[in-house]
Amino acid sequence: MKHGQEKKTANPAFSSVVKSRLGGETITLCYQCGTCASSCPVGKITDRFNPREVIRLALLGEEDEVISEDAIWLCCSCYNCQERCPQKVEIADVMYALRNIAFKEGYIPNIYSEFASVLLNDGRIVGVSKFVEKKRPDLGLPPLQPTGVDALRKILSATGFDKLQQKKEGA
């Protein structure tokens, strides 16, 4: 939060929104002890991500700040914090819930957006490069077959992921 008074844009219902989403159920248990913050390997190298702060902002209803900034995407999902949290807040899972909300609102860092695009097209998160294709026979591995993208597309379409991604790409 920046200096000054409580933001007028704060959404008091935001914590309930997070709570109602898969992974976000435990968010209101947080009592801000900071165990997560000093457990976090990302936090050790950058002050751009502090799980305690993200949760505090979410609990205070600072929706815009939480979903529009990079912090939630910097969690490396090591689950160190979640293992140690004395209130059993599923912190890493809360980050996923927040990312889902952010993506729905059109916020996603470009690198993730690129992953999503590859996923929709190839059925893989990491695209297969020519280098990899050449290297496989040397290692005695069979050539890669195209993946069954259809089933995956159906799922991604049912969840609305494809439309959100298209919107993002169009933007």
Added chain:
Amino acid sequence: MAEVKVGVFLSDCGKQLSGILDFDALTKYVKKVSGVALVGRSSEFWRGKGLQAIVDAVKGGKINRIVVAESLPKLSEVNIVQAVEEAGLNPYLVEVTDLKDHCAWPHRKTPKEATEKAKAMLLSAIERAKLLEPIDKLEFPALKSALVIGGGIAGMQAAVDLADLGFEVHLVEKEPFLGGLAARAGRFFPTDDCAICIQAPASDVKTITHTSRKCVYRSGFSEIPNLNILTNSKVVSLEGVPGNYKVTIEKKPTYVDELKCVACDLCTTVCPVEVPDEFNAKLKTRKAIYTRVPNVHPPVYVIDESVCKFHDCAKCVEVCPTKAIKLDQKSEQTTLNVGSIIIATGFQEWDSSVIKEYRYDDYPDVITNLELARMIDGFGPTSGVVVRPSDGKPAKKIVFIQCVGSRDRRWNPYCSSICCMISLKHASLIKSDYPDADITICYIDIRTTGRQHEDYYERAREMGVKFVKGRPSEISRDPETNRLIVDVEDELLKRILELDADLVVLAPAMVPSEGTKELAQIGLEPLLDEDGFFKEYNAKLRPTETRLRGIYICGGATFPKDAPTTSLHAHSAAMKAAKFITTGKIVKDQRTAVINEEYCGDCEFCPVTCPYGAISLVPTDEEHFVAEVSDLMCEGCGVCVGTCPLNAIELRHSRPNQMLAQMKALMSVNGTSKPLVLAICCSECGHTAVDSSGMAMMQYPANVRVMKVPCTGILQIHQFLEAFKAGAQGVMVVGCKSDGCHYEVGSQKAEKKVELARILLKEYGIEPERLQMFNMVFIEGDKFAEATQTMTKRLEKLGSLQLMDAS
């Protein structure tokens, strides 16, 4: 049985009801009811001429059942019942009904309807009175002796109190020495004085003054004539009934004759066995024959049988000048008969090694507050110097970590309540001896609730103790310097810190003691709460009583406590334990449950459900059992009645036929154009909520009829159907709050039963909304009035209930 002759006494409560209710019509109505032998009218029946009229009628043999319509029955009932009893009639043959708060006042705007409802209420009282049976007064013996389990400050204090009152007291302590946790703690907040000083007993004539506060060893504690101290002993079995418990105690051998030992210390100089000293947090060693500290009580030496070489060595025996050492001592079992029992088994530190990232098991320089207390104690292993256990060098940089396992939903969800103060006390004690010490306390919230407690926080800041808001995530160790590193976020600065430390002190959660766990194993487990502490019967009103009469609890056995609260608790428990046995007898009405042995199917439902352990199964032959109720332990709630699937249990004062007669009577007259509602209220909070709505003149329609039962837990599903059959269009069940039931589980049982009944109603084609459970307390009279209106409107919408005729 003699002919039933009911006397009905109608009071207009100082004429305040006569403007609303038509008393002439009521008199005329009541006179026609069969069994009514006398109808009296007055402006008050709870005292004076009115009461005398009742007494005269009883004495003259004109009546043998009494119905009184009087206001505020809960106050006036006592007078009436006492007078009737003195006149020679059993007090349980009196039925009082409240025409003011339950009828005239809440229906004052519809006087005609109110009068009709009053008729139904009177009829209900008369029908119930006709079926009432005399209830006997029972007397059980209570031994004027007490057992106190646990010799810490709570147990010692309670024992002194009871002994001062003249009772025979047995104090059992499982360790060889008294003092419990306090003996280890050294000093206490908020006084900073020694932990184990106690109030001197009255028998110590030379020292007893109003101000006397004595170190245990010079308090005369062990010389109290009527106090039997059993150290190194534990309770192995507990049998019997309140007032007459049979307790078996096992006293383990210490191999030293307590009376002969003069604590000269010669034995330890020759003893060749050296082991780590548990009492001193293994920071020093002791011999196989040992004592604790100079002021230990009793002041004797004992042998640790797990390490002593006994006859292979016996050097101590040779050197002992008083021949006090008895290597052949055996453990002894004694049986004590006591009237009441006080449990004071205390608490202990939680095992911090469970939180692996704090490395309590791996790093010797990570210690707990209790271990630090031993170091700060001048009699302790380091003579008062705070050192690094790894190399014995003074610890200059100390980090405290709060809430280790406390406020932790994985282990102990509660706040242990005293650890903040313990760390503040330790930090300031160290700072006052070593002003240069660098001390940091890492905390989530600092909690200093109590007189003078905040002063400690202030003083610590003034002395330069640093506070970091943040719970550390991990402790590691620099492989080269062996110094500890504590990872913590300073939340206020939003910085991740690596604090360097000589010594890390953990403030672990306080959890139930081993002694508590042992008592749970010998049958007291039902008295524990979900965290394993002994649970008080009522946190507000009965903080040192359990739901079992005759068993009391105090001190840390109920929850972690500081010394002042422990002391308070001990005095309270002693008073309650004394009150229970002081007359030598327990007088109680037989208003209890009774089993119809013919129907009982030995299903074990009732013994398991009874909150008071009053029901047991006794064998009738080799294969069969029958439930048996202890009149002494039964509290008369009727939860067993509601649980019995075979209708084999009844309450003597609330039999099903009495309830049915009441229901039918209440539904016999409507007088309003609205659908009849039966509100079945428990005699505690539920019924008082009805009172309060009337007292406050809150208005609700007169189609609502109130029936009182001891506890909603007594209700059986078929009774709801009976109510509908009797003419009720809707049934409200009004009980105490789920977790505030006066009989522990009654409200919850009723809630479940109503839920189940609603499913069944649907099957029978009756709308489930016609039946609803409510939980109310006295001050929620408005909720009662509102609920009746909602129910009435709902029933009007549903229309008349059509029941198939079973015949």
